Amino acid sequence: MPPTDPPPAAPTAPAPVGLRERKKAQTRAAIQHQAMRLFRESGYSATTMEQIAAAADVSPSTLYRYFPTKEDLILQDDYDPLLAAAFRAQPRNLPTLEAFRAAVFQAMAQIPHEDQEEALERAYLGYTIPEVRARAMDHMLVTANTLATLFAERLNRAPDELEVKVLAGTVIGALLAAQELWIADRSRNLFLLLDRALQCLINGPGDLAPADPQEA
Amino acid sequence: MPPTDPPPAAPTAPAPVGLRERKKAQTRAAIQHQAMRLFRESGYSATTMEQIAAAADVSPSTLYRYFPTKEDLILQDDYDPLLAAAFRAQPRNLPTLEAFRAAVFQAMAQIPHEDQEEALERAYLGYTIPEVRARAMDHMLVTANTLATLFAERLNRAPDELEVKVLAGTVIGALLAAQELWIADRSRNLFLLLDRALQCLINGPGDLAPADPQEA
DNA sequence: CAAAATTATGAGAGTAGCTTCCACTTAGAA
DNA sequence: TTCTAAGTGGAAGCTACTCTCATAATTTTG
Structure with a gap:
């Protein structure tokens, strides 16, 4: 019933233990960090998802997997x-x-x-x-x-x-x-x-x- | 500073007097009514703006002139x-x-x-x-x-x-x-x-x- | 009543974000 | 090492949305 929640696991609650989980958290952080940088430099709407993906060194499809929508890049925390x-x-x-x-x-x-x-x-x-x-x-x-x-x-x-x-x-x-x-x-x-x-x-x-x- | 407001004049406040204003209000009502019907029948996301425009007998560009976004079709009243x-x-x-x-x-x-x-x-x-x-x-x-x-x-x-x-x-x-x-x-x-x-x-x-x- | 000015409408092309599909690689477990 | 599952990448399609300009209607003016 409540609104959409981010499908990928949240960053905080269960501290990442396996190597996989750690890499995932790392990728997520990198993406979000790069996104915020680009937003700051060029503005939100002027920044495309492709640019963010490129800056974070992942493919657009991967970016979309971590952050289903552009807004989530700003909103996601928990x-x-x-x-x-x-x-x-x-x-x-x-x-x-x-x-x-x-x-x-x-x-x-x-x-x-x-x-x-x-x-x-x-x-x-x-x-x-x-x-x-x-x-x-x-x-x-x-x-x-x-x-x-x-x-x-x-x-x-x-x-x-x-x-x-x-x-x-x-x-x-x-x-x-x-x-x-x-x-x-x-x-x-x-x-x-x-x-x-x-x-x-x-x-x-x-x-x-x-x-x-x-x-x- | 406040969020986006509908650019076209609101339907209520100044009761439409001229022929033009009346037609405008009429078109707006027709569009919104048809949109609601389609949403009810086929669902919101399954209904395209083109379909709504066609059902209301206006061009897509006119539709957008009245309702800048799809959401406005539901939200606009005043x-x-x-x-x-x-x-x-x-x-x-x-x-x-x-x-x-x-x-x-x-x-x-x-x-x-x-x-x-x-x-x-x-x-x-x-x-x-x-x-x-x-x-x-x-x-x-x-x-x-x-x-x-x-x-x-x-x-x-x-x-x-x-x-x-x-x-x-x-x-x-x-x-x-x-x-x-x-x-x-x-x-x-x-x-x-x-x-x-x-x-x-x-x-x-x-x-x-x-x-x-x-x-x- | 006719011409001019104003405004609504239509048509088309173009942008870009989201979404999906399939093939590939890599990490973790037996 | 081999199997399994998951993350990844590339490409294509859909559609909301934007922009421009030509046309038609309405109101105003002479």
């Missing part, structure tokens, strides 16, 4: 499982949203700094290029369902209960709000914005005072 | 201005979310029943076909910004304030939750689900009780 694990590890007495907020930061802390940089660059491209942004937004639906499942699990409720889904939805909405402000001014700290957005959900009554820009 | 107008017409003393809830139903009431049916069918297709869903989700961003502007206007705040954007984001999240439940079981009333989802936002503390499935 930090969601990391976040899920961090969330499950939160103490049960914490309110759901607080637990989520903590999980976000713990998960982020596990990602090497250089990978964070790259993820941010991909996030930016993923927002500015319409086709990619569309796919990225689509992935938000998957994330929303993942969140609903996690929340339901924690709350002893069904994942398809309206209230649970709404809660997950609001979190997604907060993420979007933070992301958008970051895109508008990338000198701001995305994670700080994210934290503040979640804080709005936590203490917010959902509604604001009409005129006064102050609410603590 | 009820957002209707909603905006309805929201602006709400009494100022109503809390923001309540005003929005009322606006949704007032706007919906203005849409002829048959058009509602068609909109629902398009919404369904727009969710089940991955490429289209991606574009639909992308449009959610535009809607989120529209909402932020409307809310900011009503609250005497800046539209790019985090709290305002978060509020708009949560509304989007609630809409998504309702839509998803409706997709899972289309015999349910989408607007009722939507209402309940918004209600969750209004009275919800944002967080739920852990074990008890009851909260009134």
Whole structure:
């Protein structure tokens, strides 16, 4: 039911052991790296799949096997499982949203700094290029369902209960709000914005005072 | 900055007066109607743009002039201005979310029943076909910004304030939750689900009780 | 009412990404 | 070493989509 997932195995979860798996991960990384370089230098749409294949020293058919669509070159990563694990590890007495907020930061802390940089660059491209942004937004639906499942699990409720889904939805909405402000001014700290957005959900009554820009 | 919008004039807002405008609206409707029929009969991807053009009795180039992409055949409508107008017409003393809830139903009431049916069918297709869903989700961003502007206007705040954007984001999240439940079981009333989802936002503390499935 | 200006339409060729097919090579296991 | 399975490469086809220019219709103007 959820949207398309990358057929080839994800890069992180099961650390590659065999020689084959290692080469595969290597090829994937090389392709993605070269693609990002070309996008940076020549622009996304001006870069053809053939150019990327050539730069990464593989054939177009191989490229297509690793990244079924051009957008996947930007979108593919998989930090969601990391976040899920961090969330499950939160103490049960914490309110759901607080637990989520903590999980976000713990998960982020596990990602090497250089990978964070790259993820941010991909996030930016993923927002500015319409086709990619569309796919990225689509992935938000998957994330929303993942969140609903996690929340339901924690709350002893069904994942398809309206209230649970709404809660997950609001979190997604907060993420979007933070992301958008970051895109508008990338000198701001995305994670700080994210934290503040979640804080709005936590203490917010959902509604604001009409005129006064102050609410603590 | 917002995603691509349909270049040709929208069908609703300024009621077509001249002969030219009327013919244009007619052609647009014919194309979209034929496209939906073909999609229903043969499936989305199995239907080519040429077939649609032929069925609507126009040339492919004309088809592209009306609907720049295949997805637009499903996505194009413009009820957002209707909603905006309805929201602006709400009494100022109503809390923001309540005003929005009322606006949704007032706007919906203005849409002829048959058009509602068609909109629902398009919404369904727009969710089940991955490429289209991606574009639909992308449009959610535009809607989120529209909402932020409307809310900011009503609250005497800046539209790019985090709290305002978060509020708009949560509304989007609630809409998504309702839509998803409706997709899972289309015999349910989408607007009722939507209402309940918004209600969750209004009275919800944002967080739920852990074990008890009851909260009134 | 007729001519001019504006705008919609049609036809065609061209681009490029995605997708598929088949033959080949290479890595890992018995 | 031999068998098996998987990754790889080359080429071709399909189709969404773009661009240009000539033609036809509609509106406006004289």
